[in-house]
Amino acid sequence: xxxxxxxVLRGRPGESDIGPGDGRSVVVDCRFExxxxxKGRADWLAGHIPGAAYAHLDNDLSSPIxxxxxxxxxxxxxxxxxxxxxxxxxxxxxxVAYDEGSxxxxxxxxxxxxxxxxxxxxxxxxxxxxVAAGFSLESGAxxxxxxxxxxxxxxxxxxxxxAAIVRSLGGDALLVLDARASQRFSGEMENLDSRAGHIPGAxNRPFGFNLAPGGRFKAPQELREEFAKxxxxxxxxxxxxxxxxxxxxxxxxxxxxxxxxxxxxxxPGSWSEWIRDPARPIATGS
Numbered sequence: 459x460x461x462x463x464x465x466v467l468r469g470r471p472g473e474s475d476i477g478p479g480d481g482r483s484v485v486v487d488c489r490f491e492x493x494x495x496x497k498g499r500a501d502w503l504a505g506h507i508p509g510a511a512y513a514h515l516d517n518d519l520s521s522p523i524x525x526x527x528x529x530x531x532x533x534x535x536x537x538x539x540x541x542x543x544x545x546x547x548x549x550x551x552x553x554v555a556y557d558e559g560s561x562x563x564x565x566x567x568x569x570x571x572x573x574x575x576x577x578x579x580x581x582x583x584x585x586x587x588x589v590a591a592g593f594s595l596e597s598g599a600x601x602x603x604x605x606x607x608x609x610x611x612x613x614x615x616x617x618x619x620x621a622a623i624v625r626s627l628g629g630d631a632l633l634v635l636d637a638r639a640s641q642r643f644s645g646e647m648e649n650l651d652s653r654a655g656h657i658p659g660a661x662n663r664p665f666g667f668n669l670a671p672g673g674r675f676k677a678p679q680e681l682r683e684e685f686a687k688x689x690x691x692x693x694x695x696x697x698x699x700x701x702x703x704x705x706x707x708x709x710x711x712x713x714x715x716x717x718x719x720x721x722x723x724x725x726p727g728s729w730s731e732w733i734r735d736p737a738r739p740i741a742t743g744s
Contacts, residue, residue, distance in 0.1 A: 484547045485510040488557040488564040492650060505595040507588055511545035511602060519566055528731030529703035535610040538570060543607040553578040559586035559673040562665060562706050569708035574610040583674040618698045618723045620732060627658055633692060634660035637701040637710045645742035650702055653733040655740040657700065663688060665709035681717035694721040700728040
């Protein structure tokens, strides 16, 4: 299976392209709902792409929350390596992530693989596109052969912390791009975190803007034009992606890479970490 450098599987992938037992790929179902954290696993058990493993956002793609962190701290290398080994991944296999359709959560797994120096792909359109193409599902937990854990080394150059953003406030060294819905960004509504608003100076790009009406990613050129209109000629190295907890921010980061605009970085703690410190300023409005 050949995967383009952008890491997105487009078109109509056949059941022979990704699936169990081919030795070339490990497929991972990332469905998750913030309001019901166990629903994604239940939905996976009820029906998933044949052979697909499951990744739980809270348990497999995050570390435990502390008083300083946001809602989804990054997993440490050993924790993430142990998860990958449990689903049979090795450096010689390609990890293909999907969720219900938008890839809002699957993009977090894609970014984690990038963060730890590994290649992966997203199934464009997710499970919705798979079913619409007429491909089958299976139920229950598939049997998997675990592999030996692989040493993973994180790349700190791919992240920006809160302290760096605080130092940049009022300047032009960094520009935060917030992937949350416009009502949460403006402070009109907040249903997940204790305080409403956004990081001062941030721009809003709800992650859903990256998708065409059918739920697949927009064409790279269209994405490039949209991001260029929003960001102007700003160097991508100064763009920092944020959201509520470092999940859907990865969707914007992926979309920019798909558009050929690489080099942007992630603020993993995002809004839910930012508001942990009452000394950090908050802005409201659009």
